[in-house]
Amino acid sequence: MASATEEGTERGSWEAALRRLLPHGAPLPDEEHLDYSIAVGCDFPPVPHHVSEVESLEPRGAPASVAGGCGHSLPGGPRFNRRRSGDPPRRMPAERARSSSVVCTLAEPEGGALRSGARTSSARGISSFSGSARPVAVTFGAEKDLEEDLAGGASAPEPAPATARERRRGVCFRCGKGNLLKEREACLVCDARYCSNCVLKAMGSMPEGRKCVSCIGRPIDESKRSGLGKCSKMLSKLCSPLEIRQVMKAERECPANQLRPEQLVVNGRPLQQEELDEVLGCSMPPQKLRPGRYWYDKDSGLWGKEGERPDRIISSKLNIGGKLQSDASNGNTQVYINGREITRIELKVLKLANVQCPRDTHFWVYDDGSYEEEGQNNIRGKIWEKASTRLICSLFKLPTPPENPPGSKEDSAAFSVRSVPEYLEQKRVQKLLLLGLEGSGTSTIFKQAKYLYGNHFSSEEMQNMKLMIQSSLYRYLSTLLEGREHFEDEALEGKRAGSLHYNASANGLGGSEAQKHNECVYSINQRLKHFSDWLLQIMAMGDLDAFFPAATREYAPVVEEAWKHPAIQETYKRRNELHFLPDVASYFLDRAVEISSNEYEPTEKDILYAEGFSRCNGLAFIEFSLDDRSQISQHIECPHPQTKYQLIRVNTRGLNEGCKLLEMFEDVRAIVFCVSLSDYDQMWPQSSGELCNKMMASKDLFESVVNHSSFRETPFVLLLNKYDAFEEKISRVPLTVCEWFADFSPVKARDTNQSLANHAYYYIAVKFKDLYASISNRKLFVFQMKARERATVHEGFKYIQEVLKWDDVKDENVYGILDESFYSCQWRDKGDVAKRVSHLPWVGKAPEIRVTGLRVMLEVRQPQYAYSLT
Numbered sequence: 001m002a003s004a005t006e007e008g009t010e011r012g013s014w015e016a017a018l019r020r021l022l023p024h025g026a027p028l029p030d031e032e033h034l035d036y037s038i039a040v041g042c043d044f045p046p047v048p049h050h051v052s053e054v055e056s057l058e059p060r061g062a063p064a065s066v067a068g069g070c071g072h073s074l075p076g077g078p079r080f081n082r083r084r085s086g087d088p089p090r091r092m093p094a095e096r097a098r099s100s101s102v103v104c105t106l107a108e109p110e111g112g113a114l115r116s117g118a119r120t121s122s123a124r125g126i127s128s129f130s131g132s133a134r135p136v137a138v139t140f141g142a143e144k145d146l147e148e149d150l151a152g153g154a155s156a157p158e159p160a161p162a163t164a165r166e167r168r169r170g171v172c173f174r175c176g177k178g179n180l181l182k183e184r185e186a187c188l189v190c191d192a193r194y195c196s197n198c199v200l201k202a203m204g205s206m207p208e209g210r211k212c213v214s215c216i217g218r219p220i221d222e223s224k225r226s227g228l229g230k231c232s233k234m235l236s237k238l239c240s241p242l243e244i245r246q247v248m249k250a251e252r253e254c255p256a257n258q259l260r261p262e263q264l265v266v267n268g269r270p271l272q273q274e275e276l277d278e279v280l281g282c283s284m285p286p287q288k289l290r291p292g293r294y295w296y297d298k299d300s301g302l303w304g305k306e307g308e309r310p311d312r313i314i315s316s317k318l319n320i321g322g323k324l325q326s327d328a329s330n331g332n333t334q335v336y337i338n339g340r341e342i343t344r345i346e347l348k349v350l351k352l353a354n355v356q357c358p359r360d361t362h363f364w365v366y367d368d369g370s371y372e373e374e375g376q377n378n379i380r381g382k383i384w385e386k387a388s389t390r391l392i393c394s395l396f397k398l399p400t401p402p403e404n405p406p407g408s409k410e411d412s413a414a415f416s417v418r419s420v421p422e423y424l425e426q427k428r429v430q431k432l433l434l435l436g437l438e439g440s441g442t443s444t445i446f447k448q449a450k451y452l453y454g455n456h457f458s459s460e461e462m463q464n465m466k467l468m469i470q471s472s473l474y475r476y477l478s479t480l481l482e483g484r485e486h487f488e489d490e491a492l493e494g495k496r497a498g499s500l501h502y503n504a505s506a507n508g509l510g511g512s513e514a515q516k517h518n519e520c521v522y523s524i525n526q527r528l529k530h531f532s533d534w535l536l537q538i539m540a541m542g543d544l545d546a547f548f549p550a551a552t553r554e555y556a557p558v559v560e561e562a563w564k565h566p567a568i569q570e571t572y573k574r575r576n577e578l579h580f581l582p583d584v585a586s587y588f589l590d591r592a593v594e595i596s597s598n599e600y601e602p603t604e605k606d607i608l609y610a611e612g613f614s615r616c617n618g619l620a621f622i623e624f625s626l627d628d629r630s631q632i633s634q635h636i637e638c639p640h641p642q643t644k645y646q647l648i649r650v651n652t653r654g655l656n657e658g659c660k661l662l663e664m665f666e667d668v669r670a671i672v673f674c675v676s677l678s679d680y681d682q683m684w685p686q687s688s689g690e691l692c693n694k695m696m697a698s699k700d701l702f703e704s705v706v707n708h709s710s711f712r713e714t715p716f717v718l719l720l721n722k723y724d725a726f727e728e729k730i731s732r733v734p735l736t737v738c739e740w741f742a743d744f745s746p747v748k749a750r751d752t753n754q755s756l757a758n759h760a761y762y763y764i765a766v767k768f769k770d771l772y773a774s775i776s777n778r779k780l781f782v783f784q785m786k787a788r789e790r791a792t793v794h795e796g797f798k799y800i801q802e803v804l805k806w807d808d809v810k811d812e813n814v815y816g817i818l819d820e821s822f823y824s825c826q827w828r829d830k831g832d833v834a835k836r837v838s839h840l841p842w843v844g845k846a847p848e849i850r851v852t853g854l855r856v857m858l859e860v861r862q863p864q865y866a867y868s869l870t
């Protein structure tokens with residue numbers, strides 16, 4: 001009875017409700033034909049988390065675009081699910097946890113990562129969310145995954161849904177609009193990409209950073225780890241700086257985005273949570289750690305990927321992972337460090353650092369770099385002590401311990417672990433190897449690059465440069481004094497031989513008269529003679545650096561006196577005969593006293609005019625970018641990272657010491673070889689000590705580098721430098737003094753109305769091109785330079801950049817037309833091209849300008865030149 005009454009009441013209530021909805025007087029349908037959805041839909045507001053509780057649409061089977069959901073609203077507006085009003089909502093515990101986290105985030109921004117400053121975006125998140133009731137169920141994916149996630153399960157982080165990845169790049173996952181050129185913000189978990197209109201709606205208040213609301217709590221896609229905390233340009237336009245800071249902080253620091261211990265396997269064993277804490281909490285943790293298998297040498301602190309060479313040094317003595325295995329880094333050198341067989345590159349660097357390591361040597365290396373042979377109890381030195389070793393290590397991507405380890409007195413706050421410089425981790429670093437015979441201008445180009453691209457000289461480098469300039473004064477003076485002695489002997493000899501008669505009668509003359517006849521324009525007084533003998537002796541013993549600069553101030557007045565002495569000035573007039581006296585000698589000797597003073601600070605010009613870069617090391621490098629985007633602030637990640645160049649300069653001394661050094665540069669992107677045009681009449685001591693023409697010496701060096709097996713596939717750019725000095729010299733000294741240029745005909749220059757220097761320049765360029773073509777089947781790129789003029793150095797680097805771009809696409813044969821140009825460039829429009837080439841002295845007639853695809857191609861050919869070659 002009771003149940004009959006209940007049934008009657010229930011029936012009465014739905015009939016009443018239905019009657020209210022139907023037109024007045026319309027008959028009620030019988031129960032079989034009732035459509036429940038009308039009434040039920042009204043009972044359930046279109047709030048996403050309520051909707052998601054309903055499981056009637058089989059989320060597993062839903063297409064991924066819906067299941068991935070991520071804010072992508074379905075056409076046709078809100079959709080409700082069929083459910084009988086009496087049915088209790090059924091949901092999994094995991095689902096409940098997930099949806100409540102969403103609710104909390106959205107409803108209480110203060111409780112999430114975004115506090116007061118973040119309200120705008122969270123508010124936006126809420127309104128949009130309720131406005132577009134999102135499809136069902138959806139995002140909350142498979143129950144199993146959820147359970148695992150919440151339990152901090154042992155499985156690897158769930159990859160982003162494949163369908164999300166497969167989506168076309170330019171299409172927004174929410175509004176479906178596509179535009180390849182527009183930036184998209186991607187979810188760190190599922191890689192769903194959103195346009196600027198949708199990103200805040202899809203990601204809400206971002207309590208864990210850039211994740212779709214539905215991905216909150218899930219581990220990130222590991223490939224995105226390096227981008228954590230780096231804001232995009234799009235987001236920086238949408239949110240206030242404070243909001244950005246908080247979102248980025250949350251992205252970096254929230255627990256869900258952290259590595260899990262089992263993702264790290266060290267020496268063959270997955271880490272425990274305490275071990276991970278120890279690694280991350282030590283004073284020198286491995287930066288930018290990613291999941292993977294690593295080896296760790298707890299004695300030295302060396303750390304690397306399993307099967308690879310070490311890539312950083314972290315704190316030593318950490319109790320983590322298993323035991324270090326001998327094959328941890330896959331070395332095959334039969335040389336061992338702390339039980340690990342080291343790799344070939346480590347062995348090479350050890351050899352360069354003068355560590356004796358024949359086969360079957362077992363070393364113990366400690367965290368301060370000191371090392372000893374196993375069982376010998378005798379520290380033999382410190383591996384990373386010398387600056388040159390550190391430099392070589394960083395060039396070859398081997399780590400070195402920091403100079404001021406954290407916690408040391410010097411600088412604990414400013415410490416940053418940069419065992420491998422950051423740029424080496426970026427793929428877009430292009431190494432350029434700058435080579436050339438001594439004096440060709442490589443240091444000048446290097447220094448100009450420092451000035452040009454904001455890499456200023458450190459105080460240590462300035463001090464080095466100052467000492468170098470001060471000691472060169474003595475080198476120049478000693479060359480002059482030596483020349484003077486030689487010229488004096490020559491003159492007196494001539495005098496004696498020329499007047500035998502005079503000599504005979506001179507025997508009868510008094511002392512002062514006789515002395516007069518033993519003098520000539522090259523003679524100096526007794527005091528200077530003493531100084532000269534002393535200096536020349538020091539030079540002969542190679543002790544210059546031991547005496548100077550300590551003695552610079554003391555002797556400065558004598559240097560000045562000697563330089564101004566008529567005998568030295570006479571000697572200087574014959575400087576063409578003094579092969580080791582560079583042009584800059586007078587520039588510095590004129591200011592001997594000023595330069596020798598303690599207060600002397602080299603000017604920019606002094607630095608550029610000084611020879612070389614530093615006295616000791618033959619190897620130097622800098623890194624720079626040529627794109628004009630340097631002003632982009634550091635915390636805004638550029639969607640297309642700038643191409644960085646690493647300019648590595650090796651001087652000839654470095655080359656002589658070991659062409660083996662060149663082997664280690666096989667990964668350079670281009671060889672930039674520098675030749676001084678004005679060397680054609682200079683002499684140069686060969687390794688045998690014999691003098692040869694300096695241009696010939698340059699040619700030999702060029703040939704040996706082109707022939708080097710490491711550079712078979714490497715583009716070559718030849719910089720023909722010192723065009724200014726060459727222009728001045730060519731009218732005085734014929735090019736034919738150099739045997740290689742014996743067939744040069746200046747007459748043809750007159751025929752073609754070119755300047756002699758211009759004509760000679762092309763002649764030399766083609767000589768090098770021909771030489772190159774006889775060895776390599778690649779093409780030689782030639783650029784004319786005046787390295788003392790900064791603008792031409794910048795042009796030179798731009799040119800190199802274009803060569804590399806060309807090299808990247810050449811196989812696609814887009815630029816096949818470039819075959820024989822001396823100077824080929826791609827610029828944005830023809831006007832730009834014309835402007836850029838107009839100042840180049842060798843652009844004879846109007847250059848040929850072609851439009852190829854999106855770019856303008858410039859080709860400059862020299863038809864006249866072809867004729868003068870025949």
Ligand SMILES: Nc1nc2c(ncn2[C@@H]2O[C@H](COP(=O)(O)OP(=O)(O)OP(=O)(O)O)[C@@H](O)[C@H]2O)c(=O)[nH]1
Nearest residue numbers: 438439440441442443444609611612722786787788
């Ligand atoms: N006139 C002129 N002098 C230049 C030019 N480029 C470099 N020099 C000068 O040539 C001298 C030697 O140049 P460096 O740059 O030291 O030559 P390098 O190739 O580095 O030689 P090392 O450092 O000695 O191996 C310096 O005095 C420079 O100022 C140039 O284009 N024109």
Ligand SMILES: [Mg+2]
Nearest residue numbers: 439443611612
């Ligand atoms: Mg030099």
